[in-house]
Amino acid sequence: MGKxxxxxxxxxxLGARFAERIRREPGVDLxxxxxxxxxxxAAEPAPADAPxxxxxxxxxxxxxxxxxxxLAEHAVDTVVHLNVSGTNPSAVGRATVxxxxxxxxxxxxxxxxxxxxxxxxxxxxxxxxxxxxxxxPAVFTERTQPKTLPTGGFAKDAAExxxxxxxxxxxRPDVAVTVLRFANxxxxxxxxxxxxxxxxxxxxxxxxxxxxxxxxHVDDAVEVLRLAALEPAPGSLGRPVDRRGTFNVAGxxxxxxxxxxxxxxxxxxxxxxxxxxxxxxxxxxxxxxxxAPEQLELLTHGRVVDTTALREVFGYRPAFSxxxxxxxxxxxxxxxxxxxxxxxxxxxxxxALLTRDRLVDDRN
Numbered sequence: 001m002g003k004x005x006x007x008x009x010x011x012x013x014l015g016a017r018f019a020e021r022i023r024r025e026p027g028v029d030l031x032x033x034x035x036x037x038x039x040x041x042a043a044e045p046a047p048a049d050a051p052x053x054x055x056x057x058x059x060x061x062x063x064x065x066x067x068x069x070x071l072a073e074h075a076v077d078t079v080v081h082l083n084v085s086g087t088n089p090s091a092v093g094r095a096t097v098x099x100x101x102x103x104x105x106x107x108x109x110x111x112x113x114x115x116x117x118x119x120x121x122x123x124x125x126x127x128x129x130x131x132x133x134x135x136x137p138a139v140f141t142e143r144t145q146p147k148t149l150p151t152g153g154f155a156k157d158a159a160e161x162x163x164x165x166x167x168x169x170x171x172r173p174d175v176a177v178t179v180l181r182f183a184n185x186x187x188x189x190x191x192x193x194x195x196x197x198x199x200x201x202x203x204x205x206x207x208x209x210x211x212x213x214x215x216x217h218v219d220d221a222v223e224v225l226r227l228a229a230l231e232p233a234p235g236s237l238g239r240p241v242d243r244r245g246t247f248n249v250a251g252x253x254x255x256x257x258x259x260x261x262x263x264x265x266x267x268x269x270x271x272x273x274x275x276x277x278x279x280x281x282x283x284x285x286x287x288x289x290x291x292a293p294e295q296l297e298l299l300t301h302g303r304v305v306d307t308t309a310l311r312e313v314f315g316y317r318p319a320f321s322x323x324x325x326x327x328x329x330x331x332x333x334x335x336x337x338x339x340x341x342x343x344x345x346x347x348x349x350x351x352a353l354l355t356r357d358r359l360v361d362d363r364n
Contacts (some may be wrong), residue, residue, distance in 0.1 A: 003025075003027055003028045003029060003077060003078050003229075003230075004028075004029055004030045004031075004032065004074055004075055004076045004077055004078065005022050005028055005030070005031050005032070005076070005078045005079075005080060005229055006031075006032045006034060006070070006071065006074070006076040006078070006079045006080070007019045007022070007031060007032070007033050007034065007080045007082060008034045008035065008062060008079075008080070008081050008082055008083040008104075008108065009034075009035055009081075009082035009083030009084075009085065009124075010033035010034065010035045010039040010057070010082075011035040011036070011037035011038065011039055012035075012082070012083075012085065012191060013189055013190070013191050013218070014082055014124075014185065014218060014221060014222070015033070015035070015039070015082045015083070016039045017218065017222050018080065018082065018222050018225050018226070019031055019033050019039065019055065021222050021226055022053075022080075022226060022229060023052045023053045023055055024051070024052060024053075025053075025226065025230065027230075028053045029053055029054075030053055030054050030055075030056065030074060031053055031054070031055045031056070032055075032056050032057075032058060032070065032074050032076060033055065033056070033057045033058070034057075034058050034060050034062070034067065034070060034083075035057075035059070035060075035083065036059060036060070036061050037059075038057060038059075039057060056074065058070050061104075062083060062100065062103075062104030062105070062107055062108055063099055063100065063103045063104050063107060064107065065107060065110075065111070067107055067108055067111045068110070068111035068114060068115075070111075071111050071112070071115050071117075071118070072115065075117055076115070076117065076118065077117050077118060077119050077120070078118070078119065078120040078121075078122075078229050079108070079112055079118060079120070079121045079122070080122045080225055080228070080229050081105065081108060081121070081122065081123045081124060082124045082225075083100065083101075083104060083105075084101050084105060084123070084124055084125065084126075084157065084158060084161055085097075085101070085154070086153070086154035086192065086193045086292060087191075087193060094153075097154075097157075098157055101154070101157035101158070101160075101161060102157055102160050102161060105123075105161045105164060105165075106164055109164055109165065109168045112168065112172070112175070113168060113171060113172060118172075118175055119174070119175060119176065120175065120176045120178075120228075120229060120231075121165075121168070121175055121176070121177045121178070122177075122178045122179075122180065122225060122228035122229055123161065123162075123165050123177070123178070123179050123180070124180055124182065124225075125158045125161065125162055125179050125180060125181045125182070125246075126154065126155065126158045126181055126182055127140070127181045127182065127183050127214070127248060127250065127303060127305050128150070128154060128155035128158060128294050128298070128303075129146065129150065129155055129158050129159045129162060129181065130144065130146050130303060130305070131146040131147065131148050131149070131150055131155065131294075131297070131303075132211075132294070132297040132298045132300065132301040132302065132303045133147050133148050133297070133301055134301055135147045135148075136301065136303070138304065139304050139305065139306045140248070140303065140304070140305045140306065141248075141305070141306045141308075141309075142181070142245075142246045142247065142248055142306075142309055150294060151293075152293055152294075153292045153293050153294045154193075154292060154294060155294040162179055162246075165177060165179055169244075176243070176244050177244060177245075178228040178243050178244060178245065178246075178247070179245070179246040179247070180224055180225070180228060180246075180247055180249050181246065181247065181248050181249060181305070182216050182221055182249045182250070183214040183215055183216045183248075183249065183250035183251070183305065183322075184213070184214070184215050184216070185215070185216055185217075185218055185221055186215045186216070186217060186218070186325050186326055186328070186329035187217045187218035187219060187325065187328055187329055187332075188218075188328065188329070188331075188332035189218075189332065190218060190329060193291070193292055193295055194295060194298075195329070197291065197295065197299075198260065198264060198266075198329075198333075199333065200266070201266065202266065202267050202268070202269050203257075203261050203264075203266050203267070203268045203269065204268075204269045204271055204276055204279050204280075205257060205258075205261075205268045205269065205270050205271065205276075205299065206270070206271065206272075206273050206276055206299060206300045207270040207271055207272050207273075208270075209257075209299075209300055209301070210256045210257055210258050211256070211257050211298065211299060211300065211301055211302025211303075212254045212255070212256060212302040212303075212304050213254065213255050213256070213257060213260065213298070213302055213303075213322075214250040214251065214253075214254055214255075214303070214304055214305060214322050215250065215251055215255070215322045215325045215326050215329075216249050216250050216251055216318065216320075216325065217251060217318065217319070217320035217324070217325035217328060219319065219320065220249070220251065220318040220319055220320055220325075221249065223316065223319075224247075224249050224310075224314075224316055227243065227314070227315070227316055228243055232315075241313075241314070241315040242313065243313075243314050243315070245309075245313070247307075247309050247310045247313070247314050248305040248306060248307050248309065248310060249307065249310055249318070250305055250307055250318070250322065251318045251320050251321045251322040251323075251324065251325045252307070252318065252321040252322065253321045253322040253323055254304055254322055255322055255323055255326055257299065257302075260326060263326065263327070263330050264330055264333065273300065276296065276299075277296060279291075280292075280293075280295075280296050
């Protein structure tokens with residue numbers, strides 16, 4: 001019998017894309033998608049000649065014990081938990097999102113605990129669990145403890161979920177558990193809070209700050225999840241790659257927020273930190289953009305993580321660097337009022353005028 005993979009959060013882009021990708025994997029007999037909303041259509045349909053494993057969608061709220069019935073009904077042996085997110089298509093209000101993230105994860109883990117068939121568990125997390133403060137190290141590794149624990153929002157949810165996952169791994173050592181801490185996901189159609197921020201016509205920033213940012217491309221995220229869901233193949237030394245544990249996932253390199261703004265062609269509006277906090281609160285109330293507190297800290301202090309373990313232990317090197325991932329994101333967005341080519345042309349003209357004026361002064 002082949003693998004039966006259960007995927008949570010298939011109503012979102014990442015969940016829908018991963019469910020479609022894992023169906024094309026040899027040895028997968030069935031894929032079960034779980035969410036409270038139907039999944040989005042696949043952004044990239046599979047080739048006509050590609051064999052697809054059967055797909056079943058179950059409309060289940062993870063906050064209810066019914067998820068245990070789904071695991072038993074389909075004899076699920078692999079669980080990929082993607083329904084941990086800063087926003088949710090079906091949620092109204094922060095309290096509902098928190099319930100879906102934390103209570104839903106607890107119910108799923110309890111169902112996995114009861115199932116004797118589950119052998120692999122992959123959980124989507126976030127580098128936001130490290131926080132973002134002025135006292136942070138230059139680079140976070142998986143073993144780095146945050147200077148200040150997240151006090152709210154998606155970061156706190158993810159930290160709580162990781163705690164429950166560690167408890168599950170201790171109780172069920174026979175299950176291969178992988179936690180993937182993704183940097184901010186970008187790419188065509190990215191639906192994350194930071195992607196929404198970058199769609200604003202003017203980007204509010206913190207006066208005097210230019211934080212370092214990292215991104216992970218959605219294609220790399222799907223591939224990392226695929227590897228986490230499969231039995232590991234022998235590595236270069238002939239031994240199976242051990243993908244248990246926690247891994248940071250991000251493209252190589254960093255971008256400054258100012259560089260992101262220039263590549264998007266969007267002007268920035270530097271503001272004092274308190275004023276930006278008021279702006280963020282107003283944006284959340286009007287639902288213009290989900291400007292969460294942890295995002296405000298990120299735009300103030302930035303965050304960079306080390307991905308050595310992803311390459312050397314997990315066995316994957318992202319296909320997209322951080323600049324390349326962001327460039328692909330920019331390519332799928334309408335140009336801003338200050339496109340890079342116009343900025344370059346303006347800088348060249350200003351430079352030429354300054355040079356000419358300098359020559360005139362020297363002659364006089």
